[in-house]
Structure formats: C-alpha cells, structure tokens
Amino acid sequence: MPLWTIYHPANTYSDKDKQDFAKDITDFYTGFGLPAFYVVVLFTEMAEPAFFVGGRPASDTVRIVVEHLARHLDDPDMRRRSTERLNSIMVPYTRDRGLHWEFHTYESPRDLWMIAGLFPPGPGTEAEKAWARANKPLPY
Template sequence: MPLWQIHHPAGVYSEADKRDFAGDITANYTAVGLPAFYVVVLFHEITASNLYVGGQPADDAVRIVVSHLARHLDDPERRKQMTERLDATLHPYTRDRGLHWEFHVDESPRDLWMIAGLWPPGPGTDAEKAWAAANKPLPY
C-alpha cells in the first residue's frame, strides 16, 4: 500500500487537480501490478501561518510523505529510478506551478499491514493479481 500525504498551501489544488494528481500517483503503482485500491492519497491544506520552510512562513511549498508497505526495493539503482519516477509525477503539480516541493519515502514492514482483516497476498502472486483484477480485497 502506498499512502501519500500531501501537505500543501490552502487553495493551491482544485478538486479536479486533486483527482488528476491522485490518478497520476495511482498509475505509477498499477503499472507495476499493484491493485489500484492499495493507493491512498490524502490532501492536507495548510495555511501559510502553519507551514514553515527554513524557519519562514511558506505559501508556495508542498511537502509529501509517502509510505510504502506493499513493495520494498533493496537495489540502490531501482530505488533511484523509483524516486526519480515519483518526482517526475510531481512536476505538473509542483515545479510546473512554480511551487517548492520536497518528498520522502518510508518503507514499513509488510507484516504490520492488513486490509479489511486480511493479510495482503505476496507480490506477484495469483492472489495479488486477483485482488488487482477485482480492485478489492478477496479471501484467498
């Protein structure tokens, strides 16, 4: 499960922007076989008086925290490629709007994660493929 928490200035994203942004994020993960319902994106509007960068109020900064549970990458080159791919996904919603942006990815152990009372199936298994096809958790 990737969980994205996007902290952003109030009003910087319209409802359509949020749908598009969440859709682009989800596409990154479904492209590698994850079920779409694994991807959760939370938008947190922050007023300028509550967001500081370098000790100064920032009304142009977006801070993103990504938690990965479903997949972990051990190979440094693959980690770099994934991070660069995620950064490129952010560009239309950050760089191209003149915003300052920063993100990081945490990886949480899979054995500390459940969905609807079920342990998610292993990566690439038939059960995971069934979950992706149904776009919901299924007993297996």
C-alpha cells in the same frame, strides 16, 4: 500499499487537480500490477501561518510523504530510479506551477499491514492478481 500525504498551502489545488494528481499516482502503481485500491492519496491543506520552512512562513511549498508497504526496493540503483520516477509524477503539480516541493519515502514492513482484516497476498502472486482484478480484498 502506497500512501501519499501531500501537505500544501490552502487553495493550491482545485478538486480537479487533486483528482488528476491522484489518478497519475494510481496509474504509476497499477502499472506494476498493484491493485488500484492499494493506492491512497491524502491532500492536507495547511493554513499559511501553519506551514513553515526554515523558520519562515512558506506559501509556495508542497511537502509530500510517500509510504510504501506493498513493495520494497533493496537495490540502490532501483531506489534511485524509483525516487526519480516518483519525482516526475510530482513535477506537473509542483515545479510546473512555480511551487517548491520536497518529498521522502518510507518503506514499512509488510508484516505490519492489513486491509479489511487480511494480510495482503505476496507480490505477484495469483491472490494479488485476483485482488487487482476485483479491485478489492478477497479471502485467499
């Protein structure tokens, strides 16, 4: 499951912006065969006096934490390409709006993850494809 937590100053994104950003993120992962319901995006508004960078209030900064559970990348070149692709998803919602942005990605162990009390099926398995088609977890 990819979990994106997007920390941003209040009023940075409209409801439509949030929907569009979340859709772009979801489309990226479903393009690799992940079920859409794996993708969770949380927008966390930060009041101006609560968001600091370098010890100073930051009214133009977006901080994004991406957590990957469903897939892990071991190859350094793949990791770099993935990080660049994630960045390209962010650009229309950050740089193109005159915002400063930073992000990092965690990879959590698959065996420490459950959905609806089920351990998710392995990558690319028939069970995972069934989950993607149904867009919900199914016993397997």
